[in-house]
Amino acid sequence: MATEYFLRMGDGAKIFMSKEDIMADIEAGCADAADLGDIPSLSEDEMEKMLDIITSPGRIVGVEPGMEVPVTHDIGAIRIDGDQGNSGVGIPASRLVGSMIHERAFGADTMELGHIDYSYKPVKPVISQEQQTMEVCQQNMVIPMLYGAMPNMGLYYTPDGPFENPGDLMKAFKISEAQESIKSAGDHGIRDMVWIMQRLQHVGCDGVNFDTIGAAGDGDMYASLNSIEALRKEFPNMYINAGMAGELVLGMHGELEYDGTVLAGLWPHQQVGLAAKAGANIFGPVCNTNTSKTSAWNLGRSVTFMKSAVEASPIPCHVDMGMGVGGIPMLETPPIDAVTRASKAMVEIAGVDGI
Amino acid sequence: MPIAHIMASGMTGMRAAGDLVARMQFSKSMRIGDAKDFVSKKLGVSNADLSDEYVMREIREELDIGVITSVPGCAKGIAAKMNIEKLLGININCCDKFRETIA
Numbered sequence: 416m417a418t419e420y421f422l423r424m425g426d427g428a429k430i431f432m433s434k435e436d437i438m439a440d441i442e443a444g445c446a447d448a449a450d451l452g453d454i455p456s457l458s459e460d461e462m463e464k465m466l467d468i469i470t471s472p473g474r475i476v477g478v479e480p481g482m483e484v485p486v487t488h489d490i491g492a493i494r495i496d497g498d499q500g501n502s503g504v505g506i507p508a509s510r511l512v513g514s515m516i517h518e519r520a521f522g523a524d525t526m527e528l529g530h531i532d533y534s535y536k537p538v539k540p541v542i543s544q545e546q547q548t549m550e551v552c553q554q555n556m557v558i559p560m561l562y563g564a565m566p567n568m569g570l571y572y573t574p575d576g577p578f579e580n581p582g583d584l585m586k587a588f589k590i591s592e593a594q595e596s597i598k599s600a601g602d603h604g605i606r607d608m609v610w611i612m613q614r615l616q617h618v619g620c621d622g623v624n625f626d627t628i629g630a631a632g633d634g635d636m637y638a639s640l641n642s643i644e645a646l647r648k649e650f651p652n653m654y655i656n657a658g659m660a661g662e663l664v665l666g667m668h669g670e671l672e673y674d675g676t677v678l679a680g681l682w683p684h685q686q687v688g689l690a691a692k693a694g695a696n697i698f699g700p701v702c703n704t705n706t707s708k709t710s711a712w713n714l715g716r717s718v719t720f721m722k723s724a725v726e727a728s729p730i731p732c733h734v735d736m737g738m739g740v741g742g743i744p745m746l747e748t749p750p751i752d753a754v755t756r757a758s759k760a761m762v763e764i765a766g767v768d769g770i
Numbered sequence: 771m772p773i774a775h776i777m778a779s780g781m782t783g784m785r786a787a788g789d790l791v792a793r794m795q796f797s798k799s800m801r802i803g804d805a806k807d808f809v810s811k812k813l814g815v816s817n818a819d820l821s822d823e824y825v826m827r828e829i830r831e832e833l834d835i836g837v838i839t840s841v842p843g844c845a846k847g848i849a850a851k852m853n854i855e856k857l858l859g860i861n862i863n864c865c866d867k868f869r870e871t872i873a
Contacts, residue, residue: 477778481818484802485792486780488772519838522776524788525796553864555847557836557854558789559796619864622796652861654796696799731795731802736775749771755778762779768795768802770775 420470423753425706425713427744437711438466444708444715451663452682454723457715461764465718468760469711475755478762485769487656487697487733488517489563489626491529501533502738502747511551518558524769527563527624528552534567535608536576542611546618553619561654562615563624566608566639568631571600578603581667597634597668604638609645612653622654622696630660632667633678636686640673640693647694657690658699658735659683662720683724691730697769700724701735704745710753714742714760721765731768734761741770784830784838787813787820790858797860812857833857 419431432440441462449456457465468476478484488494490501492513497503508516510528517523528549530538538545545562552560572580578600584593612623623646628639643655664686666679673689681689683700690698702717721741725732739745742757761767781788787809794805806817813833819825830837835857836850845853851862 475774475778480821482779483781483788483821484779485788485795486772486775487792494772517772518783519840521773522780522782522785522788522838523772524776524781524783524792553848553867557847557850558783559793616863617867619867621863652797652863656796691799696796730799731805738771743771749774751771751774754771754774758775758778768805769792770779 421752422469423710423744423750425704425708425710425745427746427750427753429750430709432709432711434466434470437469437709438462440709440711441465441469441715444712444717445719447712448702448716448719452684452720452723454682454684454719457719457722457764461718462715464764465711465714465760468756468763469714471756474752476759477755478759482762484762484767485524485733487525487624487769488523488527489529489624489658489737490533491527491563492517493529493531493533497531499747501531510548511555514552514556514560518556523558525559525561526556527561529563533564533626534570535564535604535611536567536570538564538611539607542614545611546614549615549620550618553621559621559654561622561624561656562612562620563626565627565630566604566625566635566642567627568597568600568604568635568638571603572596576600594668594670597632598637598671601634601638601641601671605641605645608638608642609649612642612646613649616650616653622656624656624658626658627660628657629664632665633671634668635660636664636678637668637671637673640689643690643693643695655695656697656699656733657693657695658733659686659701662700662702683720684727687724687728687730687732691728695730697731697733698724698728699733699735701740702742704739704743706745710742710744710756714757717742717757718760718765721761721767725766725768733769734765734767736761736770781821782823784836785823786826790835790854791820793854793858793860809858
């Protein structure tokens with residue numbers, strides 16, 4: 416009987432597979448990404464290295480000394496005081512305390528402040544509170560401190576927002592009306608995101624993290640890229656991180672463009688150039704985890720997409736590796752064996768500039 | 771999970787020099803190799819030393835750029851960031867705002 420090694424399913428469940436079966440899944444995952452993105456698959460040596468990482472006998476693995484990269488943080492201190500919906504652990508603490516815990520106790524390389532709803536739109540009514548908290552954080556902290564939130568264009572559609580829901584319009588075959596609604600929501604989102612960040616920059620914020628760009632499709636990316644462009648023009652030294660929601664930009668509108676490029680259907684290696692053109696300092700490429708596949712398949716697929724984005728990028732790439740992305744299992748407490756293996760593979764094979 | 775990433779691949783922030791490398795990536799869009807080269811040259815250490823808590827602890831205290839433990843009298847917050855500005859040759863927004871306030 417062949418020796419079996421433990422690994423994980425995309426939902427986190429522990430499974431056992433032979434080395435040959437793990438390699439077959441790595442190859443299949445790489446091939447899927449290569450086929451979808453029309454990008455090169457990993458080389459045989461790279462797949463062998465991934466196999467070695469996955470079958471490493473230790474519970475935890477790490478990069479070779481000297482290959483460490485900065486780890487940036489999304490969601491802010493909500494991780495400490497937030498509820499389960501934000502993957503928070505419910506420890507009563509101010510956002511300053513939560514941020515300082517990340518800096519002094521966790522060894523975070525950067526941190527961010529985030530509103531409990533973690534979308535830009537609901538920040539508007541409480542902007543003074545956010546300014547005050549950012550000011551106090553900047554007075555006390557040493558590591559780079561951004562403001563982070565999701566563009567979340569979904570909040571701009573009925574029943575939550577002023578623009579008619581494009582999903583409802585499409586169901587009624589009102590396609591051009593749906594497109595108009597998406598564009599209008601995007602333009603409104605640009606105004607909101609720029610306005611919010613103008614005020615936070617005024618109180619000493621280091622910069623901004625656009626978290627989960629494209630979650631509501633190409634309108635979301637249209638709004639984000641144009642916000643980045645406007646902010647870069649106004650604040651030449653602002654730190655700007657552009658983090659994506661998925662590997663593919665969904666074409667909810669289908670015809671929106673940035674810099675002459677249609678946004679719908681872009682893969683990570685095609686997204687990064689636009690983020691850099693708009694003025695982002697760092698790009699956060701994403702590959703979502705398939706819960707029905709093994710971690711070997713997901714990691715092979717994810718590293719293939721990320722390596723291609725890193726090679727195409729003119730700016731640093733900090734790959735998104737939270738729950739359910741970047742080869743990490745899709746659950747709120749991803750097992751550290753899977754997290755550390757994905758982390759090492761992403762740095763040593765994909766060559767990412769950060770996580 | 772973030773701690774697992776930090777332990778597996780991270781530069782451990784103020785425990786070593788992770789915040790300095792991240793600042794150069796953000797302020798000058800430097801790729802990881804360039805950012806490490808830049809910071810290690812400024813500190814007079816090797817790139818591998820940037821993630822070495824033993825090496826960086828003493829350097830951070832000497833340069834007064836913020837240390838991970840609470841050392842009485844060491845620069846903290848904006849004071850530490852003003853020393854980081856001088857070290858890396860960059861401007862940090864909150865330091866600019868602080869200078870405007872006291873001008």
